[in-house]
Amino acid sequence: MVSRRFAVGRRCSMDTFPPFSRLRWSPVRRRRGCVPAHDPLRRPAGRVEPQLDYLAMTSNWTVPGEAVSPVRHPEAPAPGESIPAHWHGCFGCRGTGDGGLGLDVRAGEGAEVTGEIVVDPAFEGGPGVIHGGVLSSVFDEVMGFSAKLLALEVVTAHLEVDFRSPVPVRSALTVRARVDGVLGRKLYASAEVYVNGAAAPAGSARALFITIDQAVHFRDLVGNSTRI
Ligand SMILES: CCCCCCCCCCCCCCCC(=O)SCCNC(=O)CCNC(=O)[C@H](O)C(C)(C)COP(=O)(O)OP(=O)(O)OC[C@H]1O[C@@H](n2cnc3c(N)ncnc32)[C@H](O)[C@@H]1OP(=O)(O)O
Structure with a gap:
C-alpha cells in the first residue's frame, strides 16, 4: 500500500x-x-475495483470427452530423432544466426516431442528474462511439432500460456509437448517448460491445432514470403 x-x-x-x-x-x-x-x-478515487481471482485465470482447458487418442504415423521419426523443419522460412524452425528461435525438437514416444532451446539474449523481455511472447512462440512451435508425429499439417487456432516463474536469458529450456486428443480436424495439445533441468515447470501451455491442406491454405499467401 x-x-x-x-x-x-x-x-x-x-x-x-x-x-x-x-x-x-x-x-x-x-x-x-x-x-x-x-x-x-493508482486507483482513481471512488472507483470500485473488480476482485479478480487470478488463480481462476490459469488454464481450465480440457480435452473434449469425445476426442480420441492420437495415432502416431508409422513413418514418424523414431524416439530420440530430430524432427525436420516444416518450412525453412519459419521463425520457429530457423537457427538464431538466421533470426530464428534455434529450437531442436526431437520425437518422443507416442505423440510426445521434446524441444530444446538456449534462450538467446536477443529474446529478452524484462531485464534478464525471456519475453513472454517469445516463450509463447516456443510453446506454439514445439506443440505444433507433435502434430508432425501424426503426419498432419496443422495451424494454431488457439494458444494459451501460463507463466509460473521467470525464465532467465541464456538458460537452457526443455519443452515437453504432446497431442492429447484428436476430434475431427481438431488436435488438442499441451506442453510444459523446464529451466536448466529443474523438476518443476516454469510455465505451461495448451493449444488447439486445426488440420489444413497446406497447398490450399497458403496458396494466396506464399507470395508474401521473402524466403522462397
Ligand atoms: C506454420 C504452419 C505450417 C503448416 C505445416 C504443417 C507442419 C506441422 C508443424 C506445424 C508447426 C507449426 C507451429 C506454429 C503454427 C502456427 O503458428 S500457425 C500460425 C497461426 N495460425 C493461423 O494463422 C491460423 C489462422 N486461422 C485460420 O486460418 C482458420 O481459422 C483455421 C484455423 C484454418 C480454421 O478455419 P477453417 O478451416 O475454416 O475451420 P473452422 O470450420 O472455422 O474450424 C474447424 C473447427 O475448429 C474450431 N475452431 C476454430 N478456431 C477455434 C478457436 N480459436 N477456438 C476453438 N475452436 C476453434 C471450429 O469451431 C471448428 O470446430 P467443429 O465445427 O469442427 O467442431
Whole structure:
C-alpha cells in the first residue's frame, strides 16, 4: 500500500541508481513509495475495483470427452530423432544466426516431442528474462511439432500460456509437448517448460491445432514470403 504522502511524483534515490532508474513502474519503486504522478496502477478515487481471482485465470482447458487418442504415423521419426523443419522460412524452425528461435525438437514416444532451446539474449523481455511472447512462440512451435508425429499439417487456432516463474536469458529450456486428443480436424495439445533441468515447470501451455491442406491454405499467401 503506497502512502498518500509519497504517492505523487516523488523522486527517490533509485532515480539515480541504475538499473532501477530505468524501471519507472517497478514493484521496488512502488514498495518504496516513489511512484510517478501518472502511475497507471493508482486507483482513481471512488472507483470500485473488480476482485479478480487470478488463480481462476490459469488454464481450465480440457480435452473434449469425445476426442480420441492420437495415432502416431508409422513413418514418424523414431524416439530420440530430430524432427525436420516444416518450412525453412519459419521463425520457429530457423537457427538464431538466421533470426530464428534455434529450437531442436526431437520425437518422443507416442505423440510426445521434446524441444530444446538456449534462450538467446536477443529474446529478452524484462531485464534478464525471456519475453513472454517469445516463450509463447516456443510453446506454439514445439506443440505444433507433435502434430508432425501424426503426419498432419496443422495451424494454431488457439494458444494459451501460463507463466509460473521467470525464465532467465541464456538458460537452457526443455519443452515437453504432446497431442492429447484428436476430434475431427481438431488436435488438442499441451506442453510444459523446464529451466536448466529443474523438476518443476516454469510455465505451461495448451493449444488447439486445426488440420489444413497446406497447398490450399497458403496458396494466396506464399507470395508474401521473402524466403522462397
Ligand atoms: C506454420 C504452419 C505450417 C503448416 C505445416 C504443417 C507442419 C506441422 C508443424 C506445424 C508447426 C507449426 C507451429 C506454429 C503454427 C502456427 O503458428 S500457425 C500460425 C497461426 N495460425 C493461423 O494463422 C491460423 C489462422 N486461422 C485460420 O486460418 C482458420 O481459422 C483455421 C484455423 C484454418 C480454421 O478455419 P477453417 O478451416 O475454416 O475451420 P473452422 O470450420 O472455422 O474450424 C474447424 C473447427 O475448429 C474450431 N475452431 C476454430 N478456431 C477455434 C478457436 N480459436 N477456438 C476453438 N475452436 C476453434 C471450429 O469451431 C471448428 O470446430 P467443429 O465445427 O469442427 O467442431
